[in-house]
Amino acid sequence: MMNNDAKTSSLAHIENLIPSLSIDCVIVGFKNQELHVLTMKLKGADLNALPGGFVRHHENLDQAALRTLKERTGLTVTFLEQFYTFSDVNRGKDKRIEQHLNKANLLTPGTKIWMQQRFISTAYLALVEMNQCDLKPDLLSEKCEWYPMNNLPHLLFDHNTIITKALEHLKVKIRYLPIGIALLPHKFTMKEIQSIYEFILNKKLDRANFQKKILRLGFLIRHEKQLSGGAHKAPYLYSFDRKKYNLLVENGIGFI
Amino acid sequence: MMNNDAKTSSLAHIENLIPSLSIDCVIVGFKNQELHVLTMKLKGADLNALPGGFVRHHENLDQAALRTLKERTGLTVTFLEQFYTFSDVNRGKDKRIEQHLNKANLLTPGTKIWMQQRFISTAYLALVEMNQCDLKPDLLSEKCEWYPMNNLPHLLFDHNTIITKALEHLKVKIRYLPIGIALLPHKFTMKEIQSIYEFILNKKLDRANFQKKILRLGFLIRHEKQLSGGAHKAPYLYSFDRKKYNLLVENGIGFI
DNA sequence: ACAAAAGTGTTATCCTTACACCCATGT
DNA sequence: ACATGGGTGTAAGGATAACACTTTTGT
Numbered sequence: 001m002m003n004n005d006a007k008t009s010s011l012a013h014i015e016n017l018i019p020s021l022s023i024d025c026v027i028v029g030f031k032n033q034e035l036h037v038l039t040m041k042l043k044g045a046d047l048n049a050l051p052g053g054f055v056r057h058h059e060n061l062d063q064a065a066l067r068t069l070k071e072r073t074g075l076t077v078t079f080l081e082q083f084y085t086f087s088d089v090n091r092g093k094d095k096r097i098e099q100h101l102n103k104a105n106l107l108t109p110g111t112k113i114w115m116q117q118r119f120i121s122t123a124y125l126a127l128v129e130m131n132q133c134d135l136k137p138d139l140l141s142e143k144c145e146w147y148p149m150n151n152l153p154h155l156l157f158d159h160n161t162i163i164t165k166a167l168e169h170l171k172v173k174i175r176y177l178p179i180g181i182a183l184l185p186h187k188f189t190m191k192e193i194q195s196i197y198e199f200i201l202n203k204k205l206d207r208a209n210f211q212k213k214i215l216r217l218g219f220l221i222r223h224e225k226q227l228s229g230g231a232h233k234a235p236y237l238y239s240f241d242r243k244k245y246n247l248l249v250e251n252g253i254g255f256i
Numbered sequence: 257m258m259n260n261d262a263k264t265s266s267l268a269h270i271e272n273l274i275p276s277l278s279i280d281c282v283i284v285g286f287k288n289q290e291l292h293v294l295t296m297k298l299k300g301a302d303l304n305a306l307p308g309g310f311v312r313h314h315e316n317l318d319q320a321a322l323r324t325l326k327e328r329t330g331l332t333v334t335f336l337e338q339f340y341t342f343s344d345v346n347r348g349k350d351k352r353i354e355q356h357l358n359k360a361n362l363l364t365p366g367t368k369i370w371m372q373q374r375f376i377s378t379a380y381l382a383l384v385e386m387n388q389c390d391l392k393p394d395l396l397s398e399k400c401e402w403y404p405m406n407n408l409p410h411l412l413f414d415h416n417t418i419i420t421k422a423l424e425h426l427k428v429k430i431r432y433l434p435i436g437i438a439l440l441p442h443k444f445t446m447k448e449i450q451s452i453y454e455f456i457l458n459k460k461l462d463r464a465n466f467q468k469k470i471l472r473l474g475f476l477i478r479h480e481k482q483l484s485g486g487a488h489k490a491p492y493l494y495s496f497d498r499k500k501y502n503l504l505v506e507n508g509i510g511f512i
Numbered sequence: 513a514c515a516a517a518a519g520t521g522t523t524a525t526c527c528t529t530a531c532a533c534c535c536a537t538g539t
Numbered sequence: 540a541c542a543t544g545g546g547t548g549t550a551a552g553g554a555t556a557a558c559a560c561t562t563t564t565g566t
Binding site for chain 4: 513514515516517518519520521522523524525526527528529530531532533534535536537538539
Binding site: 464 | 538
């Protein structure tokens, strides 16, 4: 058991964790036509990092990622998928945090030694509905912050690299799978789902052609009730036909 | 230092390895219109496993995979790519090998303890030219064996699952990248490259349309010299235009 | 009335698909 | 000569891309 007073933080039961291994979560949401990433702002420093965690002896990586996602956002069911394992020898070195940890007395000695290990980290991508999240910081952080994916601060360690790789992963997936059901609220507009595609593919798509193409796939339900309050002509609202959506997830959207 | 006599095998310098972590390599070659996977036949038992290795403290996963590939095949430059990290709690349990190791006195005590850890293993896919390989078994195995990818024996641990995932990975990659340069010899026929596509996609493709489609991509060079000795009409031989091939690898073959 | 956003329609072009046809070669 | 594998051609249908036109709504 470890000492855990008001000043210093410790990880519960370090002896239950697998050494050298960690997970990092790229938790992605959608707002204002942009993808956003959840980061943790560290206590007492202007430093942000991806939410992450460690792997217990009796769980697998998926379970560790699910646990982390739930602890930070309260969510249990979303899109969650492993996409890469990062292992650069110096990926855990970052002058900024070394200075910070030396300045403040934030960690118990045992936790400090644990944190100074070389970690090999498996990264997970989570797609979530931003306003469904009930955000909670972890031991080392004072709050959670969403950042637009293409206007990120300089995160700790190799976390910017991890996010770049996550976006590449999405760019590949979007070619053969429908995307969006986990990011959007129950009802949404065509412009919103098009914005997701444009953001991931990093190119403008023709409005008319996009609509035809995605409606032809048949997993969108159009509702007659329309958006009120907005300026100009009100767009239709859509929702996902989950059965047809899941069928496409299983079979893929054909290329060859 | 460990004892290493004629009867028992030991890993050199266990203290230099990161515990709990391993890598597995799915080394894929092409022969007789089929993809093949390299396996290791264990000493004194009718058991096969994927070639694998451990990670040293001063190397990353890519380096560990490269090292393993080189040790087994002698190859240094090929397609080599991480595709998934396997972490099921019971993935290292296999009754067959426990019985085998108890029967024979194959391992030094230190090595035996090391092997009984729970390993989390990052899997790599290597595409190689089969007849360029200079195969060498490792400490635990007596020889290397190629098996057709759709006629594999029941491999140790979760290795069949790993190979299935590797094939799925290829199936995704082939949608947006050219494949084949690492599998085929310098000169090859259109039928050979079509067979690779058919195998990975698990469907027959129209001969005429495949040829038009792949030639339009522009990375194949047709040679006027033709195959001799074969029955019936001799096919053209092709080779890869590496510059154009690599351009397509960078930019992808468009879908959206 | 006008601008802006949203919905729909039209056309040319390209790609895919499914064949048919011809050519070369060993038996 | 013929069976077999290989190379090329073609016509129908579908998908894509670019753009024009219409509708709705707040100001």
